[in-house]
Amino acid sequence: MTLLDDFLIRAALAGVGVAIAAAPLGCFVVWRRMAYFGDATAHAAILGVALSLGFATSVFVGALAAALLMAVTVSSLSGRGYAMDTLLGVLAHSALAFGLVAVSFLHGVRIDLMGYLFGDILAVSKADLAVIWAGAALVLGLLWWRWSALLLSSLNQDLAYAAGLNPRREQMVLTVALALVVAVAIKVVGVLLIAALLIIPAATARPFATTPERMGIVAAVLGSLSAIGGLALSYQFDTPTGPSIVCLAAVLFALSSLSHVIRRA
Template identity: 70%
Template sequence: MLDDFLIRAGLAGLGTALAAAPLGCFVVWRRMAYFGDATAHAAILGVALSLAAGTPIFLGALVMALVMATLVTTLSSRNVAADTLLGVIAHSSLAFGLVAVSFLPAVRIDIVAYLFGDILAVGRMDLAVIWGGGGLVVALLCWRWSALLTATLGGDLAMASGINPRHERMVLTFSLAVVVAVAIKVVGVLLIASLLIIPAAAARPFARTPEGMAVLASGLGAISALLGLRLALVFDTPAGPSIACTAAILFAISTILSQFPGLRRG
């Protein structure tokens, strides 16, 4: 019989992966990988502000992720180079967050747990937040799936179909912020992108439809989370990085298998 903390850890990893993987498909399609990193890095500043104000960590991380994403979206529309802007905001917010934490001597905090995750310390309330936030993201993606796909194909096509591409981008921005906020406890801000991007990238060569890619990415994300957790327990390695390494191995296997034409998508 598994211990309670192992069951909670497995459920936390599963809930995070099932929400992150479908969203990761849009991140891959839209080439928003760096955007996801910047959003995750901004969350550490939200953690520091939450600790200072005595508010839930999830709330602070979510607010800061949304603020960062909105700031990038606004400034990038004013002819500011997107990659430069993302680089400045990502590293600046992470640095300010780490400095802000150092000004909280009265608060005992293991900053490594927020950088690389602490899935084995997940509690019942954390599980409720992870599955609640993950369920919200999945429901939002299902509701806006057609519009999101159309906007991803092209802004002109979206406008011709009566869809506001800016609105759909904000839907993705909000979803990304929620996933970042719920994933901090599982893999940490430095490894969140691994659950967003790697399962989707591994699923891409074998998917015939966007929906198929999302389902396959979810399956690979779930395998990465559960198998990575198992390997961490067997080899006594950090759980968050072990999950990311497992996802990377699955991507390597996918890349090798994709070289065989009979296994690729039609």
């Protein structure tokens, strides 16, 4: 028997793998005020899940394709006469509704809809673990490669143009990374809670960060603590694991905000 034969070890490794990829990416989501963008991308994943099950293909590939298509569509339509919040609201809820309707047409296919909506981290297999960590490594590598360009484009687009960068290209890099995180996180926290794992650790880390790099590192640590702590609480009190992870992350955010207020006072 190996260490990975223990389902709790696999679940913990899966949670940490998603957290260390989602948290630094979440910093850019917070800086660019793209919370609803992440939400729309995550909601599209359920449509990808339904299509992948209908065509008997990999759920990861289907979720990645749908999330990527949604992210590219939003990026392409933004600034062309559509208010961003309206556009995101229409696309996010439409994709989720079409996905749920598509699932209802799947006959003879076993599907745990609650698992895809809210995550089923305890059912993570060794193959799922390999996909999660491969996706996390790809996202971290992408952020490491484009960090300075992404940061400058997020702070000031005019400065980015002056430095010879194309902000729309950097936006597309961020879009691809976001789609990857959504595809690997769907097994852990589900499509309805992915945005929370992106945003809450980054928002929690903000008061403790003196540099962008430090904010990304602190966010990754807090996200990992939320994943492991939420898993432990779920095991102890027999609560849903995905929501338990997000609840602990929310508690850490509340404590972070309280400490920030006390320090300022």
